[in-house]
Amino acid sequence: MMSDRFVWFEGIPFPTVGYKPELMSEARDSFVFKDEDVLILTFPKSGTNWLIEIVCLIYSKGDPKWIQSVPIWDRSPWVEAEHGYNSLKDKEGPRLITSHLPIQLIPKSLFNSKAKVLYLIRNPRDSLVSGYFFYSNSNFTKKPESLEQYFEWFTQGNVPYGSWFDHTRGWMSMRGKENFLILSYEELKRDTRNTVEKICQFLGKKLEPEELNSLLKNSSFHAMKENKMSNFTLLHDYSLVEKNASLMRKGITGDWKNHFTVAQAEAFDKIFQEKMADLPRELFPWE
Numbered sequence: 001m002m003s004d005r006f007v008w009f010e011g012i013p014f015p016t017v018g019y020k021p022e023l024m025s026e027a028r029d030s031f032v033f034k035d036e037d038v039l040i041l042t043f044p045k046s047g048t049n050w051l052i053e054i055v056c057l058i059y060s061k062g063d064p065k066w067i068q069s070v071p072i073w074d075r076s077p078w079v080e081a082e083h084g085y086n087s088l089k090d091k092e093g094p095r096l097i098t099s100h101l102p103i104q105l106i107p108k109s110l111f112n113s114k115a116k117v118l119y120l121i122r123n124p125r126d127s128l129v130s131g132y133f134f135y136s137n138s139n140f141t142k143k144p145e146s147l148e149q150y151f152e153w154f155t156q157g158n159v160p161y162g163s164w165f166d167h168t169r170g171w172m173s174m175r176g177k178e179n180f181l182i183l184s185y186e187e188l189k190r191d192t193r194n195t196v197e198k199i200c201q202f203l204g205k206k207l208e209p210e211e212l213n214s215l216l217k218n219s220s221f222h223a224m225k226e227n228k229m230s231n232f233t234l235l236h237d238y239s240l241v242e243k244n245a246s247l248m249r250k251g252i253t254g255d256w257k258n259h260f261t262v263a264q265a266e267a268f269d270k271i272f273q274e275k276m277a278d279l280p281r282e283l284f285p286w287e
């Protein structure tokens with residue numbers, strides 16, 4: 001299976017496998033968020049699956065049985081993808097839901113619900129590099145031929161889910177709402193324990209010290225790399241991800257410095273400043 005294009009919906013590019021405009025339209029207009037739902041929201045390649053693993057382990061009180069037996073996309077399905085939407089729409093009880101959608105495409109019912117939203121951001125330079133390697137080794141979306149090419153696509157918004165800048169600006173308009181917690185990959189890396197405690201508090205969950213220790217052990221980069229329910233190697237069977245590729249590439253902050261040229265770094269700074277200048281700098285801990 002090869003893919004040399006995107007699926008387009010409302011002017012935004014999406015991966016070609018698993019995404020249908022009719023379904024995304026139905027999800028936006030008809031999917032009903034419930035007050036007890038938890039939504040994990042990110043721009044792609046920001047640490048989405050790490051946060052899912054952490055939230056699953058909060059719900060299982062650190063017990064790894066669930067994360068080791070159920071694929072990650074069934075534990076917290078992507079509401080905009082065909083598989084996720086179908087499994088979520090009739091699901092009973094409190095649901096964990098994932099989305100990469102920009103704010104204008106999220107199911108509208110979110111704004112009338114008390115569903116809790118965990119919004120995770122990451123230095124877009126690192127999301128860019130992460131996306132370049134991941135999509136180069138994938139067969140479900142347009143494949144970049146070089147980092148140089150992908151850099152152009154990313155800065156122009158021609159990557160899955162569109163422009164990082166528009167996406168982030170859109171969701172940042174929710175800051176200050178009591179059901180909206182902003183997290184960063186950088187703080188999660190720097191101080192995982194405290195950040196997990198902050199997430200627990202927001203979700204109204206309390207973990208015993210040994211439960212928290214187990215959560216930290218089982219959601220580490222190393223543990224997730226070994227967990228076939230979480231590392232995307234199950235997608236090898238469908239030829240969606242190349243045999244040598246895993247979701248778990250490096251798991252560090254600042255890898256962009258190993259890949260950007262000086263000219264690219266300067267160009268990115270300029271674009272970031274132009275596009276995000278009016279937002280408070282404190283929102284972006286890597287800047």
Ligand SMILES: Nc1ncnc2c1ncn2[C@@H]1O[C@H](COP(=O)(O)O)[C@@H](OP(=O)(O)O)[C@H]1O
Pocket residue numbers: 042043044045046047048049050126129130131133219220221222224247248249250251252255
């Ligand atoms: N437990 C963990 N600790 C640190 N980084 C993790 C992680 N689990 C996943 N990641 C990183 O999150 C990125 C994938 O993000 P997403 O889940 O949104 O697709 C990858 O970044 P890199 O490609 O920079 O290594 C991956 O390595």
Ligand SMILES: CCc1ccc(OS(=O)(=O)O)cc1
Pocket residue numbers: 015017018044045100140160235240
């Ligand atoms: C089908 C596998 C798949 C599809 C889309 C994904 O989203 S993204 O990489 O985060 O844009 C991931 C896996």
